[in-house]
Amino acid sequence: MATKRQDRTQPLRRIAGYPNTLKRSGGARFWPRVLSLADATGPAFAPGSVAPDECDLSRISPEAPRALGQLITVSGRVLDEFGRPVSGCLMEMWHANAAGKYIHHNDPSPVPADRNFRGHGRVLTDASGRFRFRTIKPGGYAVPEHEPGAKAGWWRPPHLHFSLFGGDFGARLITQMFFPGEPLNGLDLILNSIPDHAARDRLVLRFVPRRSSNLGQGDAPLDYTQDFVLRGRSETPFEGR
Amino acid sequence: MAHRRKPGKRRLVPTAHQTTGPFFPAQFIRPADRDLAGGTGRRTPGEAHYVYGHVCDADAKPAVNVIIEIWQASPAGRFDDPDFVGWGRTWTDRDGFYSFTTVKPGPYPVRPGSNRWFAPRISVRLIGSGLMRPLLTCIYFPGETLNETDPQLAAIRSSVARKRLIAAAASHASAPSGAKAIRFDLCLGGRNASTFLEE
Numbered sequence: 001m002a003t004k005r006q007d008r009t010q011p012l013r014r015i016a017g018y019p020n021t022l023k024r025s026g027g028a029r030f031w032p033r034v035l036s037l038a039d040a041t042g043p044a045f046a047p048g049s050v051a052p053d054e055c056d057l058s059r060i061s062p063e064a065p066r067a068l069g070q071l072i073t074v075s076g077r078v079l080d081e082f083g084r085p086v087s088g089c090l091m092e093m094w095h096a097n098a099a100g101k102y103i104h105h106n107d108p109s110p111v112p113a114d115r116n117f118r119g120h121g122r123v124l125t126d127a128s129g130r131f132r133f134r135t136i137k138p139g140g141y142a143v144p145e146h147e148p149g150a151k152a153g154w155w156r157p158p159h160l161h162f163s164l165f166g167g168d169f170g171a172r173l174i175t176q177m178f179f180p181g182e183p184l185n186g187l188d189l190i191l192n193s194i195p196d197h198a199a200r201d202r203l204v205l206r207f208v209p210r211r212s213s214n215l216g217q218g219d220a221p222l223d224y225t226q227d228f229v230l231r232g233r234s235e236t237p238f239e240g241r
Numbered sequence: 242m243a244h245r246r247k248p249g250k251r252r253l254v255p256t257a258h259q260t261t262g263p264f265f266p267a268q269f270i271r272p273a274d275r276d277l278a279g280g281t282g283r284r285t286p287g288e289a290h291y292v293y294g295h296v297c298d299a300d301a302k303p304a305v306n307v308i309i310e311i312w313q314a315s316p317a318g319r320f321d322d323p324d325f326v327g328w329g330r331t332w333t334d335r336d337g338f339y340s341f342t343t344v345k346p347g348p349y350p351v352r353p354g355s356n357r358w359f360a361p362r363i364s365v366r367l368i369g370s371g372l373m374r375p376l377l378t379c380i381y382f383p384g385e386t387l388n389e390t391d392p393q394l395a396a397i398r399s400s401v402a403r404k405r406l407i408a409a410a411a412s413h414a415s416a417p418s419g420a421k422a423i424r425f426d427l428c429l430g431g432r433n434a435s436t437f438l439e440e
């Protein structure tokens with residue numbers, strides 16, 4: 001089989017300066033995948049399987065004080081390639097605290113932790129494919145340079161990690177979303193591993209200015225939005241099932 | 242906002258993948274996620290299997306903190322069995338090992354009504370730090386007659402690459418009593434890379 005042309009809207013697997021990508025990029029070739037029912041199906045998540053407060057990463061429980069940093073909301077829709085809403089899509093989100101530290105045993109950085117920060121959350125999209133998270137804006141952070149071949153002076157821009165379960169096993173998406181206007185965006189090895197600039201731009205959240213008064217809002221969040229597009233069922237031989 | 246692939250084509254471009262990075266929350270991986278045989282609270286009737294293996298990187302070093310997600314049919318060959326959630330997730334430990342317990346999936350037809358069958362198999366997706374896009378593969382069971390005619394195995398025109406999709410019969414002290422152990426090792430790059438499938 002001829003090698004498929006590189007899809008410029010998806011990242012390169014190998015990135016100079018990010019050593020782990022060179023060790024974990026798969027082999028010299030990828031083999032044809034025969035589509036089957038296993039690709040046209042996937043785990044379903046019952047509406048009650050995610051608690052309402054799991055969409056709020058800005059505090060560890062509804063009554064607890066909130067984490068430090070700028071409160072934000074992140075909302076949007078999950079669509080398939082034909083623009084149809086994907087409802088019941090389980091979305092997992094995680095990110096660093098406002099100072100740039102993760103709640104994770106793998107994060108050895110001396111950056112301060114924030115005991116009020118939850119750090120991870122989940123939502124299920126509604127019937128229109130809509131979702132909404134509440135959290136704080138993460139900080140950027142310096143990538144440790146202990147590995148040979150790691151780029152010197154690399155900082156990750158502020159970003160949010162997302163994991164989405166579409167209806168099919170094949171629709172699964174793991175990605176990151178970035179913030180508009182950040183000077184580190186143009187320097188990030190991971191974001192810029194996507195050759196197509198329009199595809200890169202779609203990983204940058206849009207800021208949504210408030211149209212109403214802030215009076216009486218108190219600790220109001222800034223709003224960001226972006227849509228996610230999952231691979232469609234049409235790629236399987238079971239269209240119309 | 243989502244963008245059209247080409248004017249008039251009315252297809253949206255799928256959102257780009259990015260790596261999970263090294264900080265995937267431990268809270269997202271529950272103990273039940275690696276026990277497909279009993280994840281719904283009762284034991285699923287079927288042939289219990291303990292599936293385990295070692296994951297290494299292109300330098301043959303243990304690949305730590307790699308997330309392994311699986312999707313499989315029920316023992317009856319169904320993906321919509323209300324009594325069996327065929328999905329699971331685990332990750333490699335500090336030595337690069339993973340394991341999960343499941344029941345052997347049944348074969349299923351290539352298309353509804355077809356008399357060609359996929360052999361019992363488990364679909365696998367690997368994500369993790371350094372994986373800019375997921376790596377896809379399949380675990381087949383050793384000694385299966387249907388392996389000889391399986392369409393996915395037949396599509397791989399290298400006997401070496403084909404054999405890498407078939408697990409080995411094994412034994413393991415951690416296997417639950419009554420469960421057969423099979424071993425499926427993975428190599429994420431280099432000359433000994435596993436057989437990964439196109440996305």
